[in-house]
Amino acid sequence: MAITEDQVRHVAMLARLGLDDEQIASLGVELNDILVQVDRISALDLADIEPTAHAVAQVNVTRTDEVRPCLSREDALRNAPQQQDGAFLIPKFGA
């Protein structure tokens, strides 16, 4: 399954990466090199095999719904590139 340059552009949009033409071209080559290796498993017949998501079995972990200490607003905002009135400041949505 070779990946085309159009697909690379589409994936870059999905990943929210604003890449230039040079990056798109070189990533196309690099991703295909890696996918050639990966195709070794695509060819295996594993229809009867159950997938493994986590290797150590876990049951659901829940806790009681109660208020506990957590990050203060000040700490949560400490690394914000821009903030205003105790909130993260963002530019407008859409053009």
Added chain:
Amino acid sequence: MTIDLSSHSVRSIREGLLSKDFSAAELADAAFARIEAVDGDVHAFNATSKELAGAAAARIDAMVAAGETLPPLAGVPTAFKDNMNLVGTKTTCSSKILENYESVYDCTAVRLMLDAGAVPVGKCNMDEFAFGSSTENSAYGPTHNPWDLERVPGGSSGGSAAAVAAGEAVLSLGSDTGGSIRQPGALTGTVAMKPTYGRVSRYGVVAFASSLDQIGPFSKTVEECAETMNVICAHDVMDATSVSRPAEDFTAKLRDGVKGLRVGVVRDLLDLEGCDPKVRERVLESVESLEALGAEVGEVNLPSTQYGLPAYYIIGPAEASSNLARFDGIRYGHRAQDPTDVLDLYMRSRAEGFGPESIRRIMLGTYALSAGYYDAYYGQAQKVRTLIIRDFERAFADFDVLVTPTSPTTAFKIGEKAADPVSMYLSDVYTIPVNLAGIPAVSVPCGTVDGLPVGLQLMGTHFSESTLLRAAHAVEAASGFVPVPPMVAAL
């Protein structure tokens, strides 16, 4: 007095503090003097933490003065990979996107180390977001191997490994998603363990691949590895994958020997074409020494592990692409100048902030998870994971521990593999199956090839760390090999 940290262990530090040969403050000073002297060449550290170290050392010295019982890692100069949060330090993940990120809470494993008396000397260089096997993918420049400054220390926890090897810290913590503790351990002649998935809380370590990540220690000796494991293995409600088990003393059976221990040499992995024959030779010599000590040695094959690398290069990037979606230029991290709207802000902040390997893995992972490809890639890779787990289950029916080299080669030259991602990925061929199966493994130095250290990997079934450490201790004792880099021997 001048203290040479490279000659000190957790035990000798404790004895020295109790007999007042030196203070914790003097030990911390010795660590910073050593860092000052060699880190310009080695670059194990992104930043030092002198204030935190001073406060931690003062607490220990006060305890000594008051005659209080010292905690297990009292006064031990310790370094942490720069993907672990510690209030009072930046956590950069060696990425430009987190260049100014101030930790706002403590990573649980780091907190456990500090509560046990460890003195934090600094944050260690790494491949950006732990993507790599050489620590060359750092936005702040590569780390150099203390055994040969022209060579890589391995990665992604290369800074943590180099700091211990170069005598800049006595212990360090790293994280291991596909070999990122064990492979640098092998390449720098340090003892390096990846515990069972869930043994150590990942709360506060920046996530790479959540179904694979695990924190573990670097040390000069197996005993210190066990002592560190005693501190960091604990259930944590802040990590839903953290396993609740009774506390275990990993040092208790360290010297019980290997008589009757069933040791399986993984023949098909040992025979891989890319494995340096001299590395193979060192590993087999160590196996012979275990046999001489009474271990029952046999051979086993793990045929599905040949698919480990391709499965990992889907699962790792897929989970990473999801985890790294949080770096959006809004709540923290780099933000592009003068965005026209939110989409423009995302697109430019991320492209400007992430380095080439991070972009490569985000792209690969996003592609593998995208509509129409999910089943063929991620779904298929998760099925391969099942096959690999079955291989291990079969092998562990016959053997207590399995042996391979940790890395197919000794440390390679800086730049040698940088331009070829696929060849770089091959350096993790022996370590990746362990993460996919969630089992524990330890790399222990077993000799040298052409003056560079070789690591032997011991793998065991889930929660068998005590057995692995006992076998590693036997390898260490039998090899008689004390890994001392030339730059340390010259002290």
